[in-house]
Amino acid sequence: MVISNLMLTNQQQLQQFLARGIKRATALQRQILCSFTTEAPVFDAVEIFRSGMTLVNECMYWSTPDRSLRLTGIGSAVTAEANGTQRWRQITQQLKQIKQVTLQSAPAEIPGTGPLWLGGFSFDPLQPNKDEIWRAYPDAQLMIPGFLFTVSNNRYWITVNVMVGASDDACKLADELIKKQYALLNGSSESNPTREPQSPAALKVDQGDAAYWKQAVSQAVDKILQNQLQKTVLARKVLVRSEQPFRPADVLRNLLEMQPDCYHFAISRGSCCFLGATPERLTAVQGSRVDAACLAGSIARGNNETEDRELAEYLRNDMKNRAEHAFVVDMLQHTLEPFCETVQAKNQPELMKLQYIQHLYTPVTGTLKPNETILSLLPELHPTPAVGGFPREEAIQQIRILENMDRGWYASPIGWVDSQGNGEYAVALRSALIDNRDAWLFAGCGIVADSNPEDEYAETCLKLRPMLSALGGHHNEK
Structure with a gap:
């Protein structure tokens, strides 16, 4: 019930925030990235990752050795991608462009929240013998996840990131996002069948x-x-x-x-x-x-x-x-x-x-x-x-x-x-x-x-x- 009440409050706040973003998108005549962060009930970051893998194609988990920061990103609101030797410059430019059209609810000083870019780079963009096993991993790829679950210094946060345009409906969009959030949290529960113990396989x-x-x-x-x-x-x-x-x-x-x-x-x-x-x-x-x-x-x-x-x-x-x-x-x-x-x-x-x-x-x-x-x-x-x-x-x-x-x-x-x-x-x-x-x-x-x-x-x-x-x-x- 605690989660339910918290999510209901978040939906009202999220709707108001999205309405601000849609208003700005209308004024600028371009899409805006809305990044809405709220404190959350305790969750298991690895199980969120497991749940996300059953629902979307892009998920990422990252944590520090002392576990003071744990990040789980589900889905992609925005993706920056580049290949070749100019990948660093191209990625930096793409990130700057998105920053110019970002509306952020949370103060930037909360570590690991807001419009965070998660991802990585290949070892060598000039590798002459590209292997098919790496087909899903370009030379540079960073994403702002649609949902970012953060554990920062033992406090729990959820950031919702979404691109909005002038034609979007704040009420409908907030409802869709909250339902997806529920699905992720429910999928990370003990009822998820992929959490059932697996008998050791022959390797x-x-x-x-x-x-x-x-x-x-x-x-x-x-x-x-x-x-x-x-x-x-x-x-x-x-x-x-x-x-x-x-x-x-x-x-x-x-x-x-x-x-x-x-x-x-x-x-x-x-x-x-x-x-x-x-x-x-x-x-x-x-x-x-x-x-x-x-x-x-x-x-x-x-x-x-x-x-x-x-x-x-x-x-x-x-x-x-x-x-x-x-x-x-x-x-x-x-x-x-x-x-x-x-x-x-x-x-x-x-x-x-x-x-x-x-x-x-x-x-x-x-x-x-x-x-x-x-x-x-x-x-x-x-x-x-x-x-x-x-x-x-x-x-x-x-x-x-x-x-x-x-x-x-x-x-x-x-x-x-x-x-x-x-x-x-x-x-x-x-x-x-x-x-x-x-x-x-x-x-x-x-x-x-x-x-x-x-x-x-x-x-x-x-x-x-x-x-x-x-x-x-x-x-x-x-």
Whole structure:
């Protein structure tokens, strides 16, 4: 009854707000984006995502490691899309155009509400061998969801976003939107049949051509020793096939439970869903403050406390890992400096310990210059040396030649930006693309002069473990 009364009140307020938008659209003789936010009863963000997948083609979930911000976007009120090397400029221009015709009810200081753009970018717009599995994910795509469910610092919000024109009827439109909202909330209830437990399925895991990938590592090392580049990053793809369709919401739920100290994301487009649990932030902007992170240098967790400490100590003192990490820190600082008044990084890396793996980690902070936004930073930061290599163009060219696959949105910026230019993007690592009974898993590692193909292959296997576990079922490898 609480939800019912709250929704009834919202419908009256929403109708009045839409009427204002229609009046403005009439005056301007063009469509207006109306963004109406209200505080909401408690909801389960993952179940909203599950419910949305049964009703619309576009859904997205995104959350921070501490869960202080959880976003679930259902449907699309507006979509900005671009392909090719001009994607950053084109997306920025499209966002500016929509901002000019936006009517927003909520104050902009409520984090994660209002006309928020959710989405991501491909790793390489010049990838010569586009793969059909990424057909639903262009080089750049951000959307303002029709319904945005936000959990921000333990408060719950719902934002309704809709384009209105002079011919729209505020009463009829408000009624339609509230009914859709009810359907989403009802679909997230315990009566939803897709929440029924699913018996573990048999999974066939195809690791791909290991010999080919190891040979690619050797070729990359040769290029580095010939001084053609300093570092590249090679990834590989694993196909997991299930006897029954995967449930992306279940996989997402498993990732949240198994990998709690990560960014979590799920981007559903039709029958496909790209999702993952990544430890790596690309950048975050709030006002003038910018935060970024360096995550380079990895080793397994120990089987016991003593072994774990020994492995951590080895990682801290290993020259290869420390050199790789220091290189990424230095590059990140130099990349941010033209956009910032100040940039600071700690002198020594910390350890980030996850379930199966531990990383060297250094946070970097800065003070953004006036008129710069998170969209100013993305094309400069991506791809970082941690996922691309250095020098950037030479490293990416080697990736195109040696990987023999389309990364799609793997290792790319995934996140959000608001109307003020604030936002946060993570690097889409430890991820999988699910399509019905198939799941393609991705993992990679940095290749430098003293890289060993066997060690690098073992590292990719380690990085694949979280997603393999989250898929559930019984694994049968070949």
